[in-house]
Amino acid sequence: MAVTLSPQVLVRMFDPLPDVVFFIKDTECRYTHVNQTLMQRLAKKSREEIVGKSVLQLYPAHLAARYIQQDQRVLGGEVIEDLLELQLYANRSPGWCLTLKQPLVEDNRIVGLIGISRDLGQPDREHSSFQRLLEAVEYMQAHFHEPLRVRTLAGKSGVSVAQLERLFKKVFQLTPQQLLTKFRIDAATRMLFTGSSIAGVGQACGFSDQSAFSRQFKNTVGMTPRDYRALAQTPR
Structure with missing residues (x-):
């Protein structure tokens, strides 16, 4: 039997992870759910300052344009997986991440998108290879x-x-x-x-x-x- 996790449960799962940005957006590219890491990187004190807004209202124009283009592709049915990106944080320090975005589907129609952006970690030096x-x-x-x-x-x-x-x-x-x-x-x-x-x-x-x-x-x-x-x- 398949188990479906609610958005609220997913947020709670991703909240403790400081190196992962998690979000859900609606078909208008507006945030509906975000984790604490995204709040911190946007220098917001509460989720309410983000929910209901699009990246156009939260990010510099050059970054917002890229995110909107990605979102529109995903809302069109595309899955973006393992996308290597260099992000600029609030203090303008660069950070590499791998991004996944995929459509949210209910009753055979796309109702939004879900995304995870994970900071690129250090190599596994303990690996045998x-x-x-x-x-x-x-x-x-x-x-x-x-x-x-x-x-x-x-x-x-x-x-x-x-x-x-x-x-x-x-x-x-x-x-x-x-x-x-x-x-x-x-x-x-x-x-x-x-x-x-x-x-x-x-x-x-x-x-x-x-x-x-x-x-x-x-x-x-x-x-x-x-x-x-x-x-x-x-x-x-």
């Missing part, structure tokens, strides 16, 4: 600005491509491509603080051209490299 994967990771760190093939990384660890994908998910919570993207975007966010041109930053971080760099940066960070640079230069 951690050491054998290190050579591949260190190679990625040294060569992220170059075209990299998963087959090359698998060879560095002495495993097949399929094994590498599986072990990376277990140890790092990411696929090899996601970890490579993380290295590249991390480097780009640092370089954008310098006087380097945006095209130069993209090239130095392994992107084929400025268009590819801007597209990946916006998908991951929620704004263009130019807007990120402007935000970083704004007095706090």
